[in-house]
Amino acid sequence: MSDKPELKQKMAYHPLLLGGIALIAGALLVFADAGTRDQIVERQAEDLRASLTQVVQDKEHDNKLLEDTVVLHAPLEFCDYKTGITFYRARLQGKIVAVSYRVIAMGYSGAINIMMSVRRDGTIMGVRVISHAETPGLGDKIEAAKSDWVNHFSGMSLEKESPKQWAVKKDGGSLDQFSGATITPRAVVRAVHKGLLYFKAHRAEILGEATDG
């Protein structure tokens, strides 16, 4: 029997224990991260590809959308312009026919992620809601699976529709609102309109053409 305190009672034991476990946990996480990173990146690319094919049909282009991109850093409202906005360009026989990009609307309960594609002439090719947290049964009619509301965007442009028409009918525009949910469609319309204005303002950069040519 010694009068030295038992190992567990020593002051240094506690920080060493905590530190040791933190070290082991950290090492485990590093390994797990390294082991799953490629898988996760691949899954996310698949998601992106899936959402792109919803707005640009396969027959409209013959290039790989994920590999033909241009990133712009000019701010677009509600979009994360710290990392830039990525434009995925669809080409048919080398010529750009349309570009797709993501815009964000602030809906009734948080961000609504929207993928939209615009033809070179500035008309909308397609709009799809990628993810949202709107009220099921009311605001979720923005999903293509629940209602064909988003298809009404196809063919719209800044030239054909006046700025006043870029709104829900309640606000004097040309798009339906849903009974019981006005905020959601209003936000989506606003975001798509802003996205189109952005395309118009930066058309030359997006299409990679010289402005003076």
Next chain:
Amino acid sequence: MADYRQIIRDGIWDNNVIFVQMLALCPLLAVTSTATNGLGMGMATTAVLLSSNIVVSALRDIISQEVRIPVFILLIATIVTLIDLGMNAYMHDLHKVLGLFIPLIVTNCVILARAESFASKQSLPAAALDGLMMGAGFTLALVLLGGVREIIGSGTLFANAALLLGSSFSFLDMRLLDHYRGFLLMILPSGGFLALGFLLAAKSWLDHRQADRAAALARSARVAAINAMDDEDDLAGGDRT
């Protein structure tokens, strides 16, 4: 020596996380708009409970009393992050549905409660069984609640089950009520509270009925015993005369 049967009973019924301890109601109400989501969340939570109970029980002799809480939290957070990464890589579709709630398992008070009150004091097999059974009880509650809300709310049961369990389980995906327009309230959080209330009432009723039966049984046994004694008295009296 731990009583394994008691652990199983406690986990699934007598001390059910949801119906009796009423812990972890936040993830419960958030994910149970369908039975499939409930099952997925339940399985993820069970995996975390099982692993954290095993790890905590295995380390119980070296973990000192003073730093046990931060150590438990650290262990639980690590396990949850590992499961989150694994699900994101290998069960990506389900991860998209539950993704938001997986990191929240860290703060699920049940995990820490079992680590602190059970696993840190019990042998490894007992702790593992407790984790499994508590998780099973939690999953049962999630699936029950999800099922009730899904049937009433949208007329389906186990929608998108194939997403969770693979295409061989797509037979689970049922549309029970054709042309049913849905009852929105049940999908919304308020419907979750309502359904939970009714389920709690049902469990309480079942337990009461069982207790009443047991009491009635005991009473009749006592009456029979008294009658038997009376008979003996009669016999004895008969002998005397």
